[in-house]
Amino acid sequence: RNISDDKEPFILFFELTVQKVSAAIKIQCFYRNYVIRKRMRKTYVQTLIEWRASLCIQAYWRSYKFKARIKANSTIRNHMKSIQSNVLYLEENIYLNITYIFQKC
Incomplete structure (x- = not known):
């Protein structure tokens, strides 16, 4: 590992990876909201x-x-x-x- 103080680390994101992570986060968000609404729903x-x-x-x-x-x-x-x-x-x-x-x- 060769990181000096004057250089910022180079982080590489691929567009496909970002889209997959974004999609996974959206699915998790919708699922969590669904579970909460289901729990709160009164019979x-x-x-x-x-x-x-x-x-x-x-x-x-x-x-x-x-x-x-x-x-x-x-x-x-x-x-x-x-x-x-x-x-x-x-x-x-x-x-x-x-x-x-x-x-x-």
Whole structure:
């Protein structure tokens, strides 16, 4: 091996070799992408299971929020029953939104 510091190494590429390597790289790239897409593809059953699971989660959340609203309303009702005075003091923002609050109940 006779490489001096002032000379760059001479690398020889044949056009046919470059084309073969390029073709092999493209084939490998397409194959790897195909394998990844195949792995990521969901079956109909998996999609159905995920859809059903999302419905269950949504139903649970709606039920939880409804129960919390019922509990809050009953607490307010019990507190209002315990008031003996004929006068009720409300904060201004509650007073202004009282119709909206009762519509939600």
